[in-house]
Amino acid sequence: MLETESLRGRQLLFMGLSNKYASLDNHHHLRDLCTFTVCIDLNKTEESIKTWAPFSYDVNSSSTEMEKVELALLVNKSILYAFILGNKTELGMDFPAYSMHRICCTWDGNKSLFEIFQNSEKLRSVRLYNSTRKCLKPDGTLILGHLHKNQNGSPTILSSFVGILHYFQMWDHVRDPQQMARCDGGNVVSWQGDYWSLGGVRNELAHHQPCGGEAATTAAPPSTSKPPEATVTGPEIRCGGVHHGSFAIHE
Template identity: 30%
Template structure:
């Protein structure tokens, strides 16, 4: 810009006669005279400080100089403004890249989770969104280049600034292309992680299906869902069965089952029902040399039953909250009755029924000395007191009545710790024992 101004001064000086001819030289040459800053170019003076007259050519050149100066000042302001815009765009691009990297790390962390069914989203969405942002920045930079190609008056912009801008745009384009390449690589990695996650999920599902198939095959030995028994051959604190059904609140109940045990002293705990706050809500137990006991809400009644001879026996216990009345049946015959066993206490819902163990907390903390040793089958529960004729019919194998609260079916019973479920036709097996 300074060189342009000096050249214009040279033109002005040569047109107005503001030059000195060098003496003693061949021909003529012009010597430029420096003009101090702030000198009024509209009022040229001679060596005697007299105002010189101006010609039309001088006036035209003077106006041209003034216009060029204004144009240069406007261009300078435009350069400063556009440089600020470029810095702002660079700052936004840097934040965009940092945000994209942060989201990518968070997305990669989420994909490392191994949860079934929780498949990650398609990472192409992230790449597509960043691509749109980058294209927008590139378009804005292109518009900026177009604006900088012309000045405020429509004239050409200096070549030096054009070259600088082109170089800067080339650098930004290279950075964008590099970033897109990185995102494409990351996209490929995310797809691979997704495929790996999907493969693990499919393998897990395949294993579950195989396990279900095995269980179906193992259960195919049962002629009907109720023709099986649970075997608990050892007195331990880890062999037991569990009923999957939940009990409602009850004001009466009847529990019936077939038992076979020769363990001594005492057969242990054929079943127990515990609820939060009361592990002994309902318990049937023969422990040590004590008789068989029925516990309701931790209250005890002794039952006149004897089933430790190694044969199958049909046992039924009834209870009602009214006066706490109870009855005990063995092989269809009522052997004992009583009252005042937890009277007016409703059986609480939301508990756990365990076969073969006495619960000290709901569903656990078993004591091996109280474990049932033997086999049991047809554990059924009703929310009412059954008639003696119905109990006798089940004991004589003349009828079968599944419990309306807990029916004895294969799907309702699971075993743990080495306890097993085996096929059994109870009435045929009972006749063989007799």
Template identity: 30%
Template structure:
């Protein structure tokens, strides 16, 4: 393209050379132009530069102007190619959207709803198509703005004219997109109604989410940050809470919490802690008809808890790596103990602690059948074995009760996902 100087680019180049080849003199405020004769076979621009006084400056200017014109010519060719491509996409979109996925095709073949073209999935609705086309138009407009900035920096009349032309083309094309998509939607009232309904639902959900956020904010303003409970009303693979920080390496631990559930069979997974290479580093789960279990490094101990009666219960589990000794407490009373639970294996750091779901992979792989259903509150972790008296104080809400030194129950320590809700909670209200 750079070797061919034709059309307006060559004329502008020639005009620049001739203009620079002339000189002017000012006599009494009037300007006269003096033209220099040039031999017939001599290059005009070369002669102009030889006869001009500031030869190097004029030569540089001519070269810059020539480069600018060539760049603008490349730009308009690119823009024309983009417009042709977009017009072709519009035509394909209109033709492919005229038939439903199950329509009969010539030769007895049926439309493949999974087929794709440069527009993406052809089974997508007009609203999706419009969004994708709008992105393409936005890209064009961005390129046009870049061209405008370039023209301002080079003060090029040619570039300004080109900008106006392209802006007009893009505006017309955008109107064409809107017109065609509207005509497609008018021909499919069911699809239009579905789009409108989805829009109303999304608007309602957004409004509801905002109202809930405002209510939660008001609750946080009026209560201590630890006086709350998490509610998981359904078995899903998307409702959970994530603890913002990881656990440290631990050679002993105590985990305590308040639980309420009437789910059957099994209340699910109140919490799970996974580390790279081990999804079952520390898990509390009651799944199916099995009793509640504590897993450490994928080793299992069965716990003698009975909690799915729809009432609040306080449970604690202690463990030490020495001989893998563990103890289980319900409502302040020791219910069972054992040993050889992952002996001499310290709890590893740099993991992810999830409330309400069992992790099959680090931070994911949730199974709805293993999800916790019910209410959870006052979840605390210590890196030591609490005494019987300390656990009793927790279960009876004694003023001597302590909070976890590894993890303490605070709203600011959790991120909540999937519709799990928070409510004001006073741990020992049911004991009064």
């Protein structure tokens, strides 16, 4: 049985190693979520890394198609993509290195509405009218610092993060930007929960972070300008094999 712990007051340092990743233990499962909010603080510490992923959630299958990942954020060749329920949204931007950003995603299955925020400023609102599904599938694997496929019961790592991740939280409802800026714990997944398996990932004190102290109540990173609205295209990404693989976005 893997040892688990809480990440209260800590942050994770990722070096881009595919065999080291943080995940939920096998006893903490996500239920099917038709509305949710996910927030994570990230600091990319290597400007030259152009392909990376802060987190991904996937359910067990034999598929090697990356668009089948249930939920993920991916930067590939400095372009940000979001994946949810088999849909791909291209955001056309990257995050500057060497500073902390709070990235939040919300999904409202009743409205088929997916939204992404950076530091409480909305990046995109996308209506996924072509999706036949409204809810995330339950009982998958949530991994921090990597894009992965849950293939035949074990994760296949496809892309890795280099930098600092802090304060991953997940709620079973849509939160507004003011709520996103706070240091509240998630009611589905919480950074403070004692169910994290660190898998060899280094961690350190995060008291200097807005949500790193026990008494922290707000986190309001600098705001950014609002880009134009995104478009949704059909799945374009494929990944092959069951090894620690590479992948390509086909233009």
